[in-house]
Amino acid sequence: MLGVVDCNNFFVSCEKAFNPALEGRAVVVLSNNDGCVVSRSQEAKDMGIKMGVPAYQLTEQMCLRVVSAEEIKERKGKSVSLGGFKGEVVAFSSNYRLYGDMSRRVMTLLQEMVPCMEIYSIDECFVSFKGMSAGQIAAKAQEIVYKIRKYTGIPVCVGIAHTKTLAKVANRYAKKYKGYHGWCMIDTEEKRVKALQQMEIGDVWGIGRRYAKFLKGEGVNTAYAFTCKSAWWVKKNMGVVGLRTQMELNGEPVAQLDVREEKKSITTSRSFGEMVSTLEELESAVSNFASSCAAKLRQQGSAAGCITVYILTNFFREDLPKYYNSITLQFPEATCSTLEMVNHALTGLKQIYRKGYLYKKAGVLVEDIVPNTGVQQNLFEQTDTEKMRCINAVLDSVNARYGRNALKIAVQGGFGTQAEDKWTMKRNSLSGNYTTDLNDIIDIKA
DNA sequence: TCTGGGGTCCTAGGACCC
DNA sequence: TCTGGGGTCCTAGGACCC
Numbered sequence: 001m002l003g004v005v006d007c008n009n010f011f012v013s014c015e016k017a018f019n020p021a022l023e024g025r026a027v028v029v030l031s032n033n034d035g036c037v038v039s040r041s042q043e044a045k046d047m048g049i050k051m052g053v054p055a056y057q058l059t060e061q062m063c064l065r066v067v068s069a070e071e072i073k074e075r076k077g078k079s080v081s082l083g084g085f086k087g088e089v090v091a092f093s094s095n096y097r098l099y100g101d102m103s104r105r106v107m108t109l110l111q112e113m114v115p116c117m118e119i120y121s122i123d124e125c126f127v128s129f130k131g132m133s134a135g136q137i138a139a140k141a142q143e144i145v146y147k148i149r150k151y152t153g154i155p156v157c158v159g160i161a162h163t164k165t166l167a168k169v170a171n172r173y174a175k176k177y178k179g180y181h182g183w184c185m186i187d188t189e190e191k192r193v194k195a196l197q198q199m200e201i202g203d204v205w206g207i208g209r210r211y212a213k214f215l216k217g218e219g220v221n222t223a224y225a226f227t228c229k230s231a232w233w234v235k236k237n238m239g240v241v242g243l244r245t246q247m248e249l250n251g252e253p254v255a256q257l258d259v260r261e262e263k264k265s266i267t268t269s270r271s272f273g274e275m276v277s278t279l280e281e282l283e284s285a286v287s288n289f290a291s292s293c294a295a296k297l298r299q300q301g302s303a304a305g306c307i308t309v310y311i312l313t314n315f316f317r318e319d320l321p322k323y324y325n326s327i328t329l330q331f332p333e334a335t336c337s338t339l340e341m342v343n344h345a346l347t348g349l350k351q352i353y354r355k356g357y358l359y360k361k362a363g364v365l366v367e368d369i370v371p372n373t374g375v376q377q378n379l380f381e382q383t384d385t386e387k388m389r390c391i392n393a394v395l396d397s398v399n400a401r402y403g404r405n406a407l408k409i410a411v412q413g414g415f416g417t418q419a420e421d422k423w424t425m426k427r428n429s430l431s432g433n434y435t436t437d438l439n440d441i442i443d444i445k446a
Numbered sequence: 447t448c449t450g451g452g453g454t455c456c457t458a459g460g461a462c463c464c
Numbered sequence: 465t466c467t468g469g470g471g472t473c474c475t476a477g478g479a480c481c482c
Contacts, residue, residue: 010464031468038468054467094468121464121471208462241462241474267470316467363469425468 001129001137001187002257003160004167005110005144008175010123010154011039014102015092017153018434018442021072026089030055033271033425034093047087058089066091068429093427101435105152113144118257126164126257134187141183160185161192164255165248168205169195169223189251196224196249206245211238223249262300262369268292269363272423275314279353282311282362283346284413285423288405289364290345291412294338297366298396303334303375305368307341309348314360323359325352333378334370337388338395341366342409362423 007013011029016022026044028037037044037053049058058064065085072090082088103122110117116128127144129137141158148156159171166186173195174184186192202212204223214237220226226234227249235243244254268289276282286309297304310326327348331340345364370376398407405414432440 033466033468035467052467056466060466096469124464206462210461239461239474263471265471269469271468314467361468 001132001160001162001185002164002167003127003129003137003141003158004120004164004171005125005127005148005156005158006171006175007106007123008155008157009039009041010103011092011094011099012041012044013154014095014099015069015431016041017102018431019069022069022090025072026087027092028058028089029092029094030429031094032427033273034091034428035271038094044089047089049089055091058091062086064089068092069431070429091429093430095431095433097433097436098431101433102152102154105435106148106154106156109148109151110144113140113147116257116259118259126167128257129160134185137185138183141185142181145182156182158183161187162251163248163253165205165245166192166195166251169199169249172199172203192251193224196227197222199223201226204245204249206241206248211242262302262371264369265365265367266293266296266304266369267363267365268296269310269361269365270423270425271361272359273426274422275358275360276422277356277358279350281423282349282353282359283411285362286311286345286349286364287342287409287411288413289362290341291338291408293364293366294336294341294392295396295399297336297369298372298392301372302369303336303372304331304341304366305334305370306330306366307344307348308365308367309345309352309362310365311349311352311359311362313357320358321356323354323357325354327352332380333383333385334368334375335388336372337392339388339391339409340383342411346411 012027015027015029024043025041026047026049027041028044028049029039030036031038034055036055037049037051040049040051047064049062055066058066063086065082065088067088067090069090069092099122107119107125110125110127114127115130118126120126129140132140137160141160144158145156148154157171157174159167159169159174160183161167161170170184170186174180174182186195199222201207201215201220201222202209204226207215215226220229227246229246231243231246234246247254270285270289272285290307306328308326308328310324312324313320313322315322329344329348331344335341395407399405405412408414434440434442
């Protein structure tokens with residue numbers, strides 16, 4: 001048996017953990033540049049706020065008043081009339097430093113409780129219950145829910161079954177019904193069939209929008225109906241990926257616990273706070289992204305064989321000319337050096353940059369990732385790799401001590417120049433770094 | 447009417463996940 | 465006015481080999 005542990009409304013729960021005034025309120029966390037809703041409290045879901053809606057639509061289309069946490073605090077518990085609004089929602093800018101650290105705390109706790117686990121995303125983890133009886137698993141699930149809530153303030157749900165896909169089904173029921181107290185186990189054929197009969201096909205892990213639409217068109221509306229289709233039909237219409245999903249729903253394990261440490265590709269990209277047009281502005285952005293990719297590579301002990309740079313205009317704007325281009329450059333030798341990454345990224349940028357467009361987003365992607373220790377040497381390569389290694393070591397140690405980007409290369413900017421203000425993102429309602437910055441530690445009146 | 451059979455490698459694009 | 469960021473895996477098709 002295996003389980004999937006999933007944090008409830010993770011980003012919102014992180015904000016709530018440090019701000020009791022949010023209890024009982026509709027709360028959302030927005031994506032970068034305060035763009036879209038990416039996390040919602042139960043109250044916000046109940047108000048009909050959908051995942052991924054643009055923030056401005058909360059007011060314009062849903063007629064909700066969007067307030068910041070500061071405004072709530074200033075009211076000091078006094079009630080305020082809604083005016084013409086239909087409701088009120090508290091919005092936060094996304095604070096990834098906080099969420100990343102809270103995630104690390106949750107995963108560390110989990111690690112102490114289970115023999116083997118796979119961190120699947122910032123808020124989700126598959127765990128192994130190998131060799132445990134049903135009774136032991138139930139006790140372990142309760143321990144997980146209790147301890148994580150108690151030690152971090154984050155509510156989690158546990159789904160348990162024979163396969164990952166069924167565990168995800170179980171997790172859904174654990175979330176949906178309060179009576180389960182945060183955990184649900186599918187361990188009999190009867191439970192499996194019943195769970196799948198009540199599950200809409202589009203809610204199955206691995207069935208996205210496209211396939212859900214296709215399947216409904218074929219009269220397959222529930223997860224159970226999907227398991228009744230022939231394997232041949234599924235393979236023909238949905239490929240081996242669809243077939244695997246079907247097998248997993250039938251209780252045949254296909255997906256194993258994946259404990260791989262290294263990523264196969266790493267990317268850093270941002271939409272800009274304001275659109276930019278000059279090469280200098282893009283150079284500042286792209287060099288920051290490349291430098292971030294290099295740091296991420298070194299963190300996982302890897303080197304990359306190639307680097308891709310891309311730039312694009314705002315494709316939501318019908319009134320402006322559109323442009324997208326990308327370029328991939330090969331490194332002579334796989335590398336994780338900041339200087340080399342930035343150098344190549346800027347070379348690529350110059351080749352794809354066109355004057356006369358308003359750019360909205362840029363990104364850097366590194367691939368062909370190999371362990372840093374096993375880099376294939378290039379006979380004709382002239383770079384002094386030892387010198388680069390030293391520079392990077394200094395870069396990392398200074399930044400570990402004094403904060404990210406405390407030491408950087410000049411082209412990255414950040415000296416209060418105009419080129420930089422424009423592309424850096426808007427985050428108007430950012431919460432504090434309660435767990436990673438001494439200045440932001442919360443005050444408690446005892 | 448009919449046009450071989452068996453491979454490898456690479457890339458772009460699509461589907462999915464959170 | 466305003467629309468995120470970071471991943472994985474598979475497939476089809478093209479170019480090439482004998």
